Amino acid sequence: MAEQEEKKRLFCPYCDEEMIVPEGAYCQACGIVAFYCPKCRKPVPRDKRECPYCGAEIKGEND
Secondary structure, three states: OOOOOOOOOOEOOOOOOEOOOOOOOEOOOOOOEOOEOOOOOOEOOOOOOEOOOOOOEOOOOOO
């Protein structure tokens, strides 16, 4: 039997719907652009400059 690789499921941090494209940052259900920590991949509030879970620096579009 071939082993199936388990895919990591991502959920929108705003509406809790599953995001269809795992690498995407756009939630098709609510239309929000979600931000995820580049280190731990957990959702990060837009106004934060540091991940509340792992402490990684979050760089914004203007940084």
